Amino acid sequence: MPLFAFDDATCRALAEAHGTPCFAYSAAVAAEQFTALRDVLPRRVRLAYAVKANPHPALLRCFAGLGASFDCASIGELDRVEALGLPPGRTFFAGPGKRGPELSKALAMGVRVQAEGWEDLARLDALATGEVAVNLRVHPAFDLDEGNRIIGGTGPSAFGVDEEEVPALLARAASLRHVRIRGLHVFAASNQRDAAKLLAIHDAVLDLAKRLHQAHGLVFEQVDLGGGLGIPYAPEEAPLDLATFGQGLSDLLAAHPWFTGELILEPGRFLAGPCGLYLARVVRSKESRGTRFAILEGGINHLLRPLLTGQAFPVKAVGKGPGEGPTTLAGPLCTSLDRLGEVRLPALEAGDLLAFGQAGAYGLNEGMTHFLSHPVPPEIWVA
Ligand SMILES: Cc1ncc(COP(=O)(O)O)c(C=O)c1O
Structure with a gap:
């Protein structure tokens, strides 16, 4: 995909027609980028567009029409996705500081919540009237994205539950009446264009899921691998090799036969950039x-x-x-x-x-x- 979505003549025409400064988005490029990724993914991998990358309604409609699910991280993003009129089960809700009204809305919309700690679990449990499946967001003890500032390394984090705290949290969660942990969420890469590095991170996440499955009997319907697929920002930067990435995900699924659920990818930058x-x-x-x-x-x-x-x-x-x-x-x-x-x-x-x-x-x-x-x-x- 070229670095520039429009040629010079189109840039000039857009500037003259709409004035400057302005942003312009190409529907054709957005669709091409989405399908290029979707087409290399194994059947058991779902694409959930991270709305935070660009919440423009037409872009959301474009991706929804191509079968996307959506990753939201605020009530505003939930509102935008709700306006798409999707069936339940196509939306996720992450974020380290979810407030009551946001959780209520997520429940009402049938959104899958990425629980970032005890408070998310307890608040959802208090709001729910029937069984609610959630994913547990874990802050892993491994850092395979070489200290990427956005990911924040293995040090203290506002995100998720520290890996070493998971057993205590699960013991506490046994008292919940409605909420059941049925998935794992780990976000451990950012703007990563090296397929081998992404796959190594995803492999480590599946290993973590396996340890949690074996030690605590957790049954994961989903393992959410987060976003982080990179794009070039300069002509000399090579793009992510999609064929290698897709094949690598198939190999990963084959290497983890204990996992029969669905993998979720939540790219924002890759799909919208x-x-x-x-x-x-x-x-x-x-x-x-x-x-x-x-x-x-x-x-x-x-x-x-x-x-x-x-x-x-x-x-x-x-x-x-x-x-x-x-x-x-x-x-x-x-x-x-x-x-x-x-x-x-x-x-x-x-x-x-x-x-x-x-x-x-x-x-x-x-x-x-x-x-x-x-x-x-x-x-x-x-x-
Ligand atoms: C939970 C979550 N998912 C997905 C993304 C999207 O990341 P990216 O745009 O790097 O793919 C982010 C970015 O911050 C995130 O926090």
Whole structure:
């Protein structure tokens, strides 16, 4: 899948038709990305799109139409998925701080809750009137994603139950009247493009499930492997090898014959990233003490990821040929933190149009849109 969802002519047409800054999403690319992944997965692997990556209603409808389930992490995301009118059983609800109204809504919608600790279990038990199956989110003792900051390593975590605390929690859970633990959830990778590493993590999760099954007699209908499938953010980054990944999951299922349930994958970035572009024009360019700056119409109010991760989105100067020089991309906000990256671009002047690729995931919805009260950019769905 290319880094940019639209060619230069389409970028220019979108900018002229809708004004800038704006986000544009390609329905064709979103569908292609979803089906490319779905088509390599074994039958017993279910895809649940992580709504947090991009909750745009048209994107949710697109994935729902292709058979997606959904991973939600707030009442707002549950509302958006409820609006799709899906049958029960297609939605999951994760998050380390679930409040009463959120759990009530999840119960009413027939959503499968990823219980992150005793409070989720007890609160659900108090709200439920019949049997409720939940997955237990475990914070594992292994860290196979090399200390990825988003995952947080094996240290203290706000997420899930520490692996070593699981026996005590299960003993306590025996007193619950309605809630039954029927699944495991582990989220242990982020933006991982190496199929072998993802598979090693998933294998470790299935090993953990096996230990819990053997030691405590837990019967897992589901093992939820979380998200974390990576996408390239630069031309030199290789994409995830889908054929290897799909085959590896089949091999994993074969290697764990004790597990007869369903595997769940919850990718957000992988499914939504490639379909989106952020379009913004250069407001002015300047040279400061030897550094070339381009100051854009939007910055971290629209794309926060470069500040959070230190990695720029791929960017092209629309309609400008080759010719590259180091350029610092700054936004219009009154803070030196408002940077979209140090990139290589042709010489830029006011009015030039830049297109940022892979901006369909963790783009506008992760931005600091309220900061400095600039207008919120439109999001255009290109069917
Ligand atoms: C529980 C859960 N599932 C899925 C995801 C999606 O992750 P990604 O976009 O890296 O695939 C996240 C991201 O934070 C998450 O917290």
